[in-house]
Amino acid sequence: GQNIDQPTEMTATEGAIVQINCTYQTSGFNGLFWYQQHAGEAPTFLSYNVLDGLEEKGRFSSFLSRSKGYSYLLLKELQMKDSASYLCATMDSNYQLIWGAGTKLIIKP
Amino acid sequence: IAGITQAPTSQILAAGRRMTLRCTQDMRHNAMYWYRQDLGLGLRLIHYSNTAGTTGKGEVPDGYSVSRANTDDFPLTLASTVPSQTSVYFCASSARDGSDSPLHFGNGTRLTVT
Numbered sequence: 001g002q003n004i005d006q007p008t009e010m011t012a013t014e015g016a017i018v019q020i021n022c023t024y025q026t027s028g029f030n031g032l033f034w035y036q037q038h039a040g041e042a043p044t045f046l047s048y049n050v051l052d053g054l055e056e057k058g059r060f061s062s063f064l065s066r067s068k069g070y071s072y073l074l075l076k077e078l079q080m081k082d083s084a085s086y087l088c089a090t091m092d093s094n095y096q097l098i099w100g101a102g103t104k105l106i107i108k109p
Numbered sequence: 110i111a112g113i114t115q116a117p118t119s120q121i122l123a124a125g126r127r128m129t130l131r132c133t134q135d136m137r138h139n140a141m142y143w144y145r146q147d148l149g150l151g152l153r154l155i156h157y158s159n160t161a162g163t164t165g166k167g168e169v170p171d172g173y174s175v176s177r178a179n180t181d182d183f184p185l186t187l188a189s190t191v192p193s194q195t196s197v198y199f200c201a202s203s204a205r206d207g208s209d210s211p212l213h214f215g216n217g218t219r220l221t222v223t
Contacts (some may be wrong), residue, residue, distance in 0.1 A: 004151065031209055042199060043152075045211035087152070096167075097212075099151030 002026045004100035006088050011106045012078055020073045020086050020103045028093020034062050034073045035087040037102065043087055046073070075105075083107045112136070115200050115215035123223055124192055130185040130218050132200030140203045141183040142167075142212065143175060145196040152199070158183055190222045 004024045012018040024032070031050040035043040049055055049064035049071060061074040073086055085102040092098055113134045122128060134141065139160045144152040154167030158177040172194060174186045183202075187194055198218045203210040 033211065035212075042214035042216050043212075044214070048209050048211065050209065089152075096154070097152075099153070101149055101151045 002092060002098050004088055004090060004098055006086075006100040006103045008101070009104045009106065011108060012075075014078055014080060014107055014109050016078050017074065017076050018078060018105065020075070020088075020105065022071045022073070022088035022100060024069050024071070024088070024090045024098070024100075026090045026092045026098055029066060030091040030093065030095055032062075032064055032071050033089045033091070033097070034071075035089065036084050037087060038084045046086075078107050080107050080109070113200055113202055113213055113215035115198075115218050117218060118216070119219040119221075121221040121223065122190060124190055126190050128187045128190055128220070130187075130198055130200075130220070132183045132185070132215060133181050134183075134200075134202045134213070135181065136202060136204075136213065137180060138202035138204050138213070139180070140205060140210075141177065142201045142203075143173070143183070143185045144199045144201065145169065146199060146217075147196050155185065155198075187220075190220075192222045194220065195222045196220060 006022045034046040037043040047062040054063045059076045064071045085104045087102045088100040089097045116131045142157045143155040153169045155173050156175040158164045161180045200215040201212040203212050
């Protein structure tokens, strides 16, 4: 079956670095997305990886290892506004998105 | 401002009632989607449309129907609501289906069926 696992909740301190992991098992693979969702709001796109390696976008970076079925989202210099849920989603062989349940990130001062 | 508009923002209704959730986008995106989001679960695809005039079933289509008469509008109809359809519903669009085009989401409709 198809499955995506990510931690339910994580806590980090303002100014620090946090890594949110995502492991997946899908029928085929056509890329992995990360979205941010603030409470009560819509998800917004953060990153897309289809090749192995690290993609950096300012304070946020996303890493992919296709052989390990593994990705992580790295957030640096954490700010209070980064408190949100982070959703991992993979695109399978039929180009359908399979979503993880999301990781709620709590930032403490 | 370009984007996706969903209506209503929230709705409470009794079981057995018919309900249509509206979704309009002005980005001229070909692909549109309806998801439901429930606590502890990932977003689940209800129905999708790759282009105007075509629709397809997602992971949880039972009890829901959609139409895509034009590029901009993609309404979701619940013919006879049941309490298990209590959820937050998100409409989304992307420039192209089956690609790296990210999804753009509406602000969601919070539906409560009593």
